[in-house]
Amino acid sequence: xxxxxxxAEGYAxxxxxxxxxxxxxxxxxxxxxxDVAGRRVLDVGCGSGPILADxxxxxxxxxxxxxxAGMLDQARARLGSDIDLRVADLAEPLPxxxxxxxxxxxxxxxxYLKDWGPSLAEIHRILKPGGRLIVSEEHPxxxxxxDRLSGGDREYFGIHERTEEWTLGDQTATLTFWDRPLHAMxxxxxxxxxxxxxxxxxxxAPEAFxxxxxxxxxxxxxxxxxxxxxxxxx
Numbered sequence: 001x002x003x004x005x006x007x008a009e010g011y012a013x014x015x016x017x018x019x020x021x022x023x024x025x026x027x028x029x030x031x032x033x034x035d036v037a038g039r040r041v042l043d044v045g046c047g048s049g050p051i052l053a054d055x056x057x058x059x060x061x062x063x064x065x066x067x068x069a070g071m072l073d074q075a076r077a078r079l080g081s082d083i084d085l086r087v088a089d090l091a092e093p094l095p096x097x098x099x100x101x102x103x104x105x106x107x108x109x110x111x112y113l114k115d116w117g118p119s120l121a122e123i124h125r126i127l128k129p130g131g132r133l134i135v136s137e138e139h140p141x142x143x144x145x146x147d148r149l150s151g152g153d154r155e156y157f158g159i160h161e162r163t164e165e166w167t168l169g170d171q172t173a174t175l176t177f178w179d180r181p182l183h184a185m186x187x188x189x190x191x192x193x194x195x196x197x198x199x200x201x202x203x204x205a206p207e208a209f210x211x212x213x214x215x216x217x218x219x220x221x222x223x224x225x226x227x228x229x230x231x232x233x234x
Contacts, residue, residue, distance in 0.1 A: 043055070106134070156181055
């Protein structure tokens with residue numbers, strides 16, 4: 001059982017309505033993905049399936065994997081039983097043939113890995129030549145400034161372990177993340193054979209300001225939360 005099995009139902013409900021997920025990360029991913037009609041797309045770490053739902057609604061042929069069977073149960077409840085969902089750990093070989101997918105989405109999942117190299121190599125293997133890996137990660141500067149504001153003294157450079165305890169409803173899970181600076185991310189992408197074609201530091205979707213009026217205090221409508229990449233498999 002994974003940590004997310006414990007909090008699957010509560011996390012799925014939170015993910016569906018939160019500012020950072022529903023109104024920030026997912027709209028930014030959709031914009032970067034562009035026209036996906038007819039493309040075969042894999043979502044690694046798909047969780048309860050909201051990104052898969054977005055992609056399917058836009059005509060993509062979607063597959064999802066996640067290490068949590070509980071989260072995949074939530075995805076099936078959302079998407080129906082006819083979608084290809086599989087339990088798989090991104091830290092292990094993926095259950096797909098070479099050159100299978102046009103696109104792979106890795107949204108808020110790589111930060112669970114201390115070493116990105118083997119997982120990026122697996123993603124490169126299952127992508128068609130010229131296929132895209134679209135990555136969303138917590139912005140390293142946002143993590144650094146949050147640590148400093150809370151009284152921490154961790155340096156920006158290097159790869160650092162971070163542990164958090166999440167309580168959703170009456171369930172609690174301990175999650176471990178591995179934070180890294182921007183250059184460590186881009187070095188890992190290059191070493192795995194990817195070319196960066198876009199980097200985005202997005203703003204929330206326009207409707208976020210009606211749903212969460214408190215964010216209007218940011219005059220530009222932007223604040224640091226995520227950084228997104230579009231990477232091309234060379």
